[in-house]
Amino acid sequence: MMDRTAVGGWPSLTTALSDRTSPVRAFVTVRFGRWQDLQARYRESVGPLVVAGGRANPATIGSAFDWMVRxxxxxxxxxxxxxxGARTPAVRVAVRELALMLGYREDPGTPRFEGPVSDTEIDHELLARACWSLALLTDVYRVGLVPGSPLAELGSSVTADRLLELAPLNAIDELRELRASAQSTLxxxxAARRGAWALGPTFxxxxxxxxxxxxxxxxxxxxxxxxxxxxxPDGTRRSSLEAATIMQLLGYVLLDFSDEFAIEAVGVYNARYxxxxxxxxxxxxxELxxxxxxxxxxxxxxxxxLAG
Known part of the structure; x- marks a missing residue:
């Protein structure tokens, strides 16, 4: 997931792939557009819904779950x-305070490491609240501070504790269920994949x-x-492998020009299922x-x- 900010004249990969007139989308679909059979097999392989949706913002839940998995x-x-996404000095100070509460020292953490590494020992509710705050900040970086964002209501009186208070109770419960789902399946x-890991990798x-x-x-x-x-028709839910997701994965693979990440397989994990x-x-x-x-x-x- 990326914002709509252009780099070198191009919008983000996600934005370009969503535009039916984009040459980026045309490149992917002309070469790798035979995904109907893959989608059918995926639909048949997915079981019933495990974690139902709640009243929490689904986009923020998704971003917070990304942080949870990290x-x-x-x-x-x-x-x-x-x-x-911490656009003011007060917010930056609050985020650094939050980092200290999560066990960080002076460094901002690592994006790459030899994995797998053991799970965090942070209290589950604290982690869920922190991931919600990190998701809101990530959204600010990607799309700006939109009207209605809980961050906009904090003003200049922002602290780490106030960031943690932004998570509604229903979001904490939902993230707890999604975490349990991932803990048992993902x-x-x-854990069987030993080697170079990267969280939020860029190419x-x-x-x-x-x-x-x-x-x-x-x-x-x-x-x-x-x-x-x-x-x-009976009201139950089913998961599907959307064309946008397939194109997104293919875009990442293509952007790894020098095979830096030695990608040998791609996958999709739906925590709700x-x-x-x-x-x-x-x-x-x-196949594609x-x-x-x-x-x-x-x-x-x-x-x-892209270069041309």
Whole structure:
């Protein structure tokens, strides 16, 4: 998820892919647009809804869950994304106070490490409140301080405690359920992946087009989702693999021009359904392209498109 700020004349990857007239979207869909069978298999593989939606803002829940997973994979993940959303000295001081409460010292944490690493020992309610605050700050960095943001109501009298108080009780409960879902399904799968990990990774191509993924775990590029999915005629929910998600994963793969992250598989985890789906990258590209793919050549073509 990225903001709409242009880099080198290009909007963010997410914005470009949502624009049906964008040459970036055309590049992806013309080469890798055969995803109907993949979507059908995904729908068949997902079980029932596990964590229902509540009254909390769903977008903020999604962003807060991203932060939750970062803390579940490293005790001190990099906070700089949220710090970029601290637009005033008072908010920056409050965020640093919050970091101290979460066990940070002077450093803002690490975005890359050899994983897996043990889960955080922070109190669950404190972590949920902190992730909600970090999500609000991240949104400020990505789209600005929008009307109605709880951060706008704090004014200059902001402290770490007041940041923590922004999380509504229903959001804390929902995040607690999503964490439990991830603890039982996602984390055991990730624990088997030993090697180079990156939280919120940016790519070589991010210098030409803003893009940061959720997680790379020893070659697995993973997208985290908290969507409720669509309703069936009987009113029950079902999860689906949206074309936007597929294009987003492909965009990240293409932006890794020099294969810095050695991506060998991609996946989607929907916490509300406790469902993890992964696909070996070569097999996925072959299916979506309808034939063999020279990934190095495709990345070079994508780079030329963005640079030109």
């Amino acid at each position: 803390f579940m994979t490293h005790p001190r993940p990099d906070l700089r994304l949220a710090l970029r 984390m055991p799968a990730l 070589e191509g991010s210098r030409l087009m803003k893009a940061d993924a959720d997680l790379v775990a020893a070659g697995l590029l993973l997208e985290l989702k908290t969507g409720l999915g669509s309703k069936r 406790a469902h993890l789906a992964t696909w070996p990258l070569p097999d996925l590209l072959t 392209a309808g034939g063999p793919v020279d990934l190095e050549k495709e990345r070079a073509g994508f780079r030329d498109l």
